[in-house]
Amino acid sequence: MSRVSTKKYHPFHVTLHWLVALLVVAAFVVGKTMSGLPNDADKLAPLGLHMSIGIFTLVVIIVRIGxxxxLPKPKPATTGSPLLDWIGRVVHYALYLFVILMAVSGTSLAMQAGLVPIVFGGSEMALPADFYDFAARMLHGFIVPVLLLLLLLHVGAAFFHQFALKDNLLARMWYGKHKEME
Ligand code: HEM
Structure with missing residues (x-):
């Protein structure tokens, strides 16, 4: 592993961070919008978009973890409170886990419901009448509020650092050149 300590995350890491954020928000918005639609032919396009964004999110987050x-990274941020720092670490790991669970449960649902040939293969078969007939649909829906809560905590913590502690933490997750040797 590199012995270089940086003030900021590596640009590749920064790119993947904001890409995952964008993809999760997009998957959430498209998912919520389409879940209210009847399961007819008009749903194929939003479903295909949602599934593609969701799979891409999974790939990007795996590359990010890998x-x-x-990559060199800055020292862990601190609030001065060991408890808050611990909560921050737990929220970070939980975020990774629940984004992965969201995408894996969605993929399981697609498999159980045979969606790939219908949505991407032009099979002209009808969509299942109700996705809730499949266990993975329940799981996919249950994870949504947990993921939303984790996102709120994550964004709240970033704002707390930025505006209450005024340590300019957000700059670490943006592009720049500052580097120091340990
Ligand atoms: C991080 C990735 C993902 C996020 C944030 C996400 C988010 C959502 C949300 C918010 C809903 C609506 C839930 C509800 O209203 O109860 C939903 C539904 C759904 N998602 Fe995902 N999803 C993701 C990945 C995937 C993947 C990878 C697939 C399939 C390959 C998938 C397939 C579905 C399907 C089939 C539905 C059901 C729509 C319906 O009930 O009409 N999702 N998703």
């Missing part, structure tokens, strides 16, 4: 240990 490269996390290899």
């Amino acid at each position: 490269t996390r240990m290899k």
Whole structure:
């Protein structure tokens, strides 16, 4: 592993962070919008978009986890409170876990409901009448509020650092050149 300590995350890591954030928000908005639609042919396009964004999110987050240990990164941020710092670490790991669970449960639902040939293969078969006939649909829906709560805590913590502690933490997750040797 590199012995270089940085003030900021590596630009590749920064890119993946904001890409995952954008993809999760997009998957959430499209998912919520389409879940209210009847399961007819008009739903194929939003469903295909949602599934594609969700799978891409899974790929990007796996690449992010895979490269996390290899790239130089700044020392863990601190609030001055060991308890808050611990909560921050737990929320970070939980975020990774629940984004992965969201995408894996969605993929399981797609498999159980045979969606791939219908949505991407032009099979012209009808969509299942009700996705709730499949266990993975329940799981996919249950994870949504947990993920939303984790996102709120994560964004809240970032704002707390930025505006209450005024330590300019957000700059670490943006592009720049500052580097120091340990
Ligand atoms: C991080 C990734 C994902 C997020 C944030 C996400 C989010 C959502 C949300 C918010 C809903 C609506 C839930 C509700 O209203 O109860 C939903 C439904 C759904 N998602 Fe995902 N999803 C993701 C990944 C996936 C993937 C990878 C697939 C399939 C390959 C998928 C397939 C579905 C399906 C089939 C539904 C059901 C729509 C319906 O009930 O009409 N999702 N998703």
